[in-house]
Amino acid sequence: MRRRIGLFIFMLLLAGGIWFLTRPDEPTVDAQNSYTLLARLINGEARGEPFVGQVAVGAVILNRVQHPRFPNTVAGVAYQPGAFEAVSRGQIWAPVRRTSYRAAQAALSGWDPTGGAIYFWNPYKPVSRWIWTRRIITQIGKHVFAR
């Protein structure tokens, strides 16, 4: 009986520990929907990129929202079928790190390190052929940015 209680407490501690280690960073501002979604998308697409690269991914998404040929909302752009690997594979639901929120905030405040890009891709990964016909503006971290 005692052993069982011990096991129970151990499991409880284990579960608590797992929760503690995997809990997402909470944002410290009022969460607007588009802001949270933007942070999730940056988190899923630009994990491990330098901060500037994360802001750049956020800026591309916002440039698309403004661009006449793309949907007019962050959700519309994010959920275009096949547009973002992080959405197709569900990585946008991974716990969001603090820097992704910061990057989303910077992008929404007007920082655009891409010079107005509407495409980005990792040149070392397979991508659609026609995307190479776009005009490349710059490279930041592992991503190239293009118009």
Add this chain to the structure above:
Amino acid sequence: MRRWTSWIFGGLALVFAVWGITQYMAKERLSTLVENGYQRAFYELTYNIESLETLLAQASASNDPKQQMNYFSDTWRQASAAQANLGQLPLSNLELANTEKFISQLEAFSFSTFRRIGEGQTLDEKAWNSLQGFFRQAKHIRESLDKMQPHFQKGPDWQGVQRATMAQVVRAQDSKKRPSEEGALESNPIVKSFMMMEDGLKRYPDPDFEGNMLNFRARPRGFTGPQISRQQAVNIARKFMAPNKRNQTARVVGTEKGDVPAFHVEIVPTRQENRRGAKAWRTMMSISQKGGHLIWMLTERNIGKPTISVTQARARGLKYLKDLGYEGMESLAADPFDGVVNCSYVRKIGDVWIYPEEIKLQIALDNGEILGFEAMNFLTFKGAASAPAYPLTEAQARARVNKRLKIERVRKAVILDDRFRMVATYEFKASLNKEKFLVYINAATGDEVKLIREVPGQTEII
């Protein structure tokens, strides 16, 4: 014994069979669900395009401005629905630039024509010709979509469409090779139909119309001065980093080839051991190749507990700008967030605030360091409003504000209209019950040109 084992194997086989069938059925259900979603978007797109074709025909035939306004507002609505529905189809790996351009241009055209008729103008020859152009394009798209219907006889296969377009995916090193994958694209009848539709649109000339702002970009005015070298870019970067007083190394790590060619300068701690770990930091700057103007700066580092207030940070930012030669700036707004504050500063000429000439700074609240800098708007609109005119008095402008609003503060402000032109206005900060608003009254015509609702928790103009 053997009988016993055969019973076990038989049982296991049955269990696996049942499990397999359940899995298969679940997969089929999900697959149907996905196909239904895509097919719905396709049918709605077809409906939108059919409606557009009819509405454009009606607008060309009608002679009554009120009726025409109805047709154009409906066109606007259907065009934006068409864009949303097209965006939901799994075609993002397919080049559909002409189709997308048709929809967005039609949206802009119907909106501006609607407004012009509302202002009492009639449909002139030029607008009528563009209307005909749009009608022909809508007809072409509708006919192309109609031709796709037989391919759905045995049920839609949008997932097949997605696979076909993804087959085009190549690695960078192979991108120069001519495609054998074109075949994969052509073999899918739906993809082929969309490509033919897109191709067919090339035959139609671009309708030319008033209010076509789609390709419009404000010409940057502020990038004056001689071409700079990489070494000069590094020196300029150091100048902007100087107030932060650190041991740092700067070098050019890349370039930007957009509308404004620029150098990317990276600044990191001189000591290798400070480039990793909790105290590590890294700053990136973009400096224009013409004139050496700082366009943006972003710093990556851990932020500690706040030790200075937002007010102190704002003052620090203003001093930073002044020391670097940005004269006549005034603190406009502050937006604290997770240990940093985004402060915006705009130029002030006399008592007039020039909102488009805005610089944003990101300031750390733990030690007051300037982490970020953003001056694209400032450099684009620099000097565009040198002597704004104010023919109307404040009292005359005040009379144009909704009487139900309680006015709390008035200021002269130059803002941008939807065509990126400078407009001199009176800005009224006002409230209606608990809602806060910023109302902008044109200082020449008295028109209400803009009205912003301030949302609590978001950037507030001070």
